Amino acid sequence: MSSLSVAWEDIERARRSITPLVHRTPVMTSTSIDSAAGAKVFFKCENLQRTGSFKFRGAGNAVSLLGEAEQRRGVLTHSSGNHAQALALAARLHHVEAHVVMPENAPDVKRRATRDFGATIVDCPPTHAGRIDTAARVQERTGAVFISAHDDPCVIAGQGTAVYELIEEVGDLDLILAPVGGGGLLSGTLIAAKHLLPGALVIGCEPAGADDAYRGLQAGKRIVEFTPDTIADGLRTPLGENTFEILRKLADDIALVSEQEIVDSMRLIWERMKILIEPSSAVAVAPLLNHSLDTAGKRVGVILSGGNVDLTGLLPQGR
Amino acid sequence: MSSLSVAWEDIERARRSITPLVHRTPVMTSTSIDSAAGAKVFFKCENLQRTGSFKFRGAGNAVSLLGEAEQRRGVLTHSSGNHAQALALAARLHHVEAHVVMPENAPDVKRRATRDFGATIVDCPPTHAGRIDTAARVQERTGAVFISAHDDPCVIAGQGTAVYELIEEVGDLDLILAPVGGGGLLSGTLIAAKHLLPGALVIGCEPAGADDAYRGLQAGKRIVEFTPDTIADGLRTPLGENTFEILRKLADDIALVSEQEIVDSMRLIWERMKILIEPSSAVAVAPLLNHSLDTAGKRVGVILSGGNVDLTGLLPQGR
Numbered sequence: 009m010s011s012l013s014v015a016w017e018d019i020e021r022a023r024r025s026i027t028p029l030v031h032r033t034p035v036m037t038s039t040s041i042d043s044a045a046g047a048k049v050f051f052k053c054e055n056l057q058r059t060g061s062f063k064f065r066g067a068g069n070a071v072s073l074l075g076e077a078e079q080r081r082g083v084l085t086h087s088s089g090n091h092a093q094a095l096a097l098a099a100r101l102h103h104v105e106a107h108v109v110m111p112e113n114a115p116d117v118k119r120r121a122t123r124d125f126g127a128t129i130v131d132c133p134p135t136h137a138g139r140i141d142t143a144a145r146v147q148e149r150t151g152a153v154f155i156s157a158h159d160d161p162c163v164i165a166g167q168g169t170a171v172y173e174l175i176e177e178v179g180d181l182d183l184i185l186a187p188v189g190g191g192g193l194l195s196g197t198l199i200a201a202k203h204l205l206p207g208a209l210v211i212g213c214e215p216a217g218a219d220d221a222y223r224g225l226q227a228g229k230r231i232v233e234f235t236p237d238t239i240a241d242g243l244r245t246p247l248g249e250n251t252f253e254i255l256r257k258l259a260d261d262i263a264l265v266s267e268q269e270i271v272d273s274m275r276l277i278w279e280r281m282k283i284l285i286e287p288s289s290a291v292a293v294a295p296l297l298n299h300s301l302d303t304a305g306k307r308v309g310v311i312l313s314g315g316n317v318d319l320t321g322l323l324p325q326g327r
Numbered sequence: 328m329s330s331l332s333v334a335w336e337d338i339e340r341a342r343r344s345i346t347p348l349v350h351r352t353p354v355m356t357s358t359s360i361d362s363a364a365g366a367k368v369f370f371k372c373e374n375l376q377r378t379g380s381f382k383f384r385g386a387g388n389a390v391s392l393l394g395e396a397e398q399r400r401g402v403l404t405h406s407s408g409n410h411a412q413a414l415a416l417a418a419r420l421h422h423v424e425a426h427v428v429m430p431e432n433a434p435d436v437k438r439r440a441t442r443d444f445g446a447t448i449v450d451c452p453p454t455h456a457g458r459i460d461t462a463a464r465v466q467e468r469t470g471a472v473f474i475s476a477h478d479d480p481c482v483i484a485g486q487g488t489a490v491y492e493l494i495e496e497v498g499d500l501d502l503i504l505a506p507v508g509g510g511g512l513l514s515g516t517l518i519a520a521k522h523l524l525p526g527a528l529v530i531g532c533e534p535a536g537a538d539d540a541y542r543g544l545q546a547g548k549r550i551v552e553f554t555p556d557t558i559a560d561g562l563r564t565p566l567g568e569n570t571f572e573i574l575r576k577l578a579d580d581i582a583l584v585s586e587q588e589i590v591d592s593m594r595l596i597w598e599r600m601k602i603l604i605e606p607s608s609a610v611a612v613a614p615l616l617n618h619s620l621d622t623a624g625k626r627v628g629v630i631l632s633g634g635n636v637d638l639t640g641l642l643p644q645g646r
Contacts, residue, residue, distance in 0.1 A: 034353050036375070055601045056355070275642050282374045282634030284601040315601030322641050323594050 012257060013250040016203040018165035019196065022069040023172060029068050029101055033057050033170070035177050040280050045296040047303040050181070052174040055285050055315030059125070061242075062170050062193055062313050063094035063157070069166030070155045071098040079104045084152035086132070086139040088114040089242055090314055091157035096125035107152055109143045111135075117318050158190030159248025168196030174309050175204045182306040185292045187313050188212035188221045188262065189243035191251025197311060198258040208309075209260045211301065213292040215240045215270060221247055222262040225255060239267055242288030242314065263301060265294035273297055277312075284315040331576060332569040335522040337484035338515065341388040342491060348387050348420055352376050352489070354496050359599050364615040366622040369500070371493040374604050374634030378444070380561075381489050381512055381632050382413035382476070388485030389474045390417040398423045403471035405451070405458040407433040408561055409633055410476035415444035426471055428462045430454075436637050477509025478567025487515030493628050494523045501625040504611045506632050507531035507540045507581065508562035510570025516630060517577040527628075528579045530620065532611040534559045534589060540566055541581040544574060559589055561607035561633065582620060584613035592616055596631075603634040 033053045042049055054062035071083060082105035085095050092108045099106035106127040110119060111134035123129055132142035147154060156163065170193075171184060184201050188194040194212045201210050214221050218236035230252040236244035247255065265273075274290035276297070277283065285293075289312045295301045296308065352372045361368055373381035390402060401424035404414050411427045418425035425446040429438060430453035442448055451461035466473060475482065489512075490503060503520050507513040513531045520529050533540050537555035549571040555563035566574065584592075593609035595616070596602065604612075608631045614620045615627065 039377075058358075060601055271642070275638060278603060278638055278642065282379055282603040284597060284603060319594060319597055323590070323597065 012199070012254050013161045014164045014168070014195065014199050014254065016199060018161065019168040019172060019200050022065070022162070022165040023169045025072040026065055026068040026166060026169060029098070030065055031057055032173060035174060036281060036283070038281050041276070045303055045308070047296065047306045047308045049296060049308045049310060050174065050178045051281070052170055052309065052311050053283065054170055055283060055289060055312050059090065059093040059097050060314055060316040061090040061094065062167055062311065063090040064097060065169050066160070066163035066166035066192060066196070067091060067094035067098040067155065070160055070162040071095070071102050071104055073162050074104070074153060078153050082107060082150055082152040084143060084146055084150070084154050085109070085157060086143045087157050088118060090316055092118065092122045092127070093125055095155060096122050096127035100126040105152070107146050107150060109139055109146060111139070115318055117320065156248065158192030158245070159250045161250060164192050164195045164199070164250065164254070166196065167193045168200035170311055171197045171309065172200045172204065174311070175201065178309065180307060181205060181208050181309045183301070183303060184208055184210045184309045185213055185295060186210070186311040187240070187243055187288050187291045188214050188255070189288065190245040191221065191247040191255055193311065193313060194259065195251045195254040198254055202258055210258070211295070212255065212259055212262045213295055214262050214264055215243055215291055216264040216266055218244050219264055221255065222264055224252065225259065225262060228256070238270070240270055240288040240291050242286065243291060263295040265291055265298065269294040269298050284317055285312050286314050286317050289313045289315070331518070331573050332480045333483045333514065333518050333573065335518060337480065338487040338491060338519050341384070341481070341484040342488045344391040345384055345387040345485060345488060348417070349384055350376055351492060354493060355600060355602070357600050360595070364622055364627070366615065366625045366627045368615060368627045368629060369493065369497045370600070371489055371628065371630050372602065373489055374602060374608060374631050378409065378412040378416050379633055379635040380409040380413065381486055381630065382409040383416060384488050385479070385482035385485035385511060385515070386410060386413035386417040386474065389479055389481040390414070390421050390423055392481050393423070393472060397472050401426060401469055401471040403462060403466055403469070403473050404428070404476060405462045406476050407437060409635055411437065411441045411446070412444055414474060415441050415446035419445040424471070426465050426469060428458055428465060430458070434637055436639065475567065477511030477564070478569045480569060483511050483514045483518070483569065483573070485515065486512045487519035489630055490516045490628065491519045491523065493630070494520065497628065499626060500524060500527050500628045502620070502622060503527055503529045503628040504532055504614060505529070505630040506559070506562055506607050506610045507533050507574070508607065509564040510540065510566040510574055512630065512632060513578065514570045514573040517573055521577055529577070530614070531574065531578055531581045532614055533581050533583055534562055534610055535583040535585055537563050538583055540574065541583055543571065544578065544581060547575070557589070558586055559607040559610050561605065562610060582614040584610055584617065588613040588617055603636055604631050605633050605636050608632045608634070
């Protein structure tokens with residue numbers, strides 16, 4: 009059996025690398041959500057992380073571990089979401105050039121945020137092939153180092169630092185929940201949690217409308233071809249090769265949730281905790297509220313992964 | 328010159344009384360808001376306080392300082408807003424009965440929240456006279472102790488504990504901003520801040536569409552008759568007698584902000600900090616962004632007063 013692409017030592021090293029850059033995000037609790045869940049729930053608020061999501065941890069670690077020659081070449085990724093902003097800021101803080109390939113129909117708000125952090129945006133056709141081709145061309149032209157949003161071992165190691173801080177702060181946990189899309193967050197969470205709290209169950213949470221991880225782990229084979237149908241825009245990607253192996257070896261289970269449960273959970277967190285979470289984060293809250301897991305009386309950690317909601321049309325524009 | 332209704336010692340006592348009940352709310356910072364303001368800004372997040380606003384501090388203090396006989400009589404207020412929920416929870420935690428007089432057209436969400444905290448709701452006609460008359464009848468029938476939302480000295484003292492915690496955490500500040508409606512929060516903030524940091528300027532922030540404090544302080548006479556026209560629903564009330572005296576003696580200035588500035592500031596905090604604040608809170612953020620105050624290079628404390636936004640219609644309902 010081959011060893012995994014990421015080890016506990018990589019997470020320890022990531023912790024040292026990124027501590028000067030990241031926010032130590034708060035751990036929040038809510039009496040009313042505890043009552044609803046029948047459990048003691050600790051929310052690790054990565055929605056309050058810089059750039060609005062945990063992605064800054066992984067991107068920050070990947071950029072900080074580049075050698076000097078690589079840093080001079082710059083970094084490159086394709087993403088229309090949180091990884092784009094995260095890599096842009098991480099690169100800027102390290103004085104490294106960043107190129108982000110984005111589908112030409114990406115929302116203006118994400119485009120602007122990524123540009124505001126100093127990245128060069130390269131438009132591409134809104135297809136998988138379009139992304140790959142465009143990224144290859146940019147790489148050829150610039151020599152930039154490609155940093156995958158979820159399958160790069162340095163990115164996975166960085167993501168594991170969130171649960172590391174959570175456990176450091178609250179101690180023992182019976183159960184840990186994290187959303188799963190490309191699997192970077194869940195993989196890092198598994199490596200860290202299984203080292204620090206071997207007795208804790210770690211469960212990935214996935215929309216039923218994008219259940220590739222659930223089905224792939226059942227079948228023992230990574231699923232890459234599927235058509236996601238979910239509001240949780242951060243979780244529409246398939247697992248990577250590294251993350252699939254890590255989940256296969258370490259994940260205790262995958263919990264599936266419905267679209268209605270995602271929306272209801274998001275609303276409950278906004279209403280009761282007064283923090284913005286995006287739909288992908290709500291996916292890891294829903295299993296507490298639909299009672300599909302045995303959480304009664306347990307100590308549960310939840311990684312709230314991000315808060316990047318497009319507020320256009322949500323808020324009054326003034327008069 | 329008569330002494331004020333609230334002294335520093337009252338705030339120290341309030342701090343001891345309410346510490347077991349209140350959340351020690353986090354102090355948040357934001358690089359992008361610092362850049363926009365040209366200052367170092369520390370946000371005291373009372374939107375993350377129990378019941379979603381600072382009001383729980385004042386109500387908690389008022390209920391905790393009741394004698395045993397008074398506690399048996401129960402408490403009473405009229406409010407359609409944050410004080411209603413705050414008093415309801417404070418009473419429940421002290422095993423005291425609470426009666427809340429609410430206009431019959433109050434939003435269902437506020438009515439439900441207040442009832443969920445265990446208060447008895449008494450409907451009244453949606454007029455000032457209707458509130459007063461109904462409260463008087465309830466008081467006659469029950470003997471309950473009336474606790475004003477902003478002019479009760481125990482309430483004012485409780486509100487002062489927010490800035491007390493802020494200063495304890497971040498140290499010296501050049502400038503402190505708090506919204507002003509009935510004046511309870513600003514009064515408590517003034518008493519505490521002028522004791523702890525005599526050199527700091529403390530400025531009340533008020534919607535131009537409800538500028539009774541601004542005009543009243545200019546004229547040296549409390550203004551009670553005016554028709555507020557502002558989205559900041561927590562700031563539509565006139566100053567009380569006690570709060571007017573405290574502001575007159577201690578407030579350094581009142582900053583007025585427009586409706587557009589309120590909406591823009593609210594949106595900016597949601598977008599950049601991923602926390603929900605209500606329009607009344609945004610009123611204390613706006614003067615940082617419109618550059619009407621000299622904040623360049625200064626250390627500024629802002630009390631984010633609450634996060635109770637009615638999300639009905641804002642969020643998707645699922646499918």
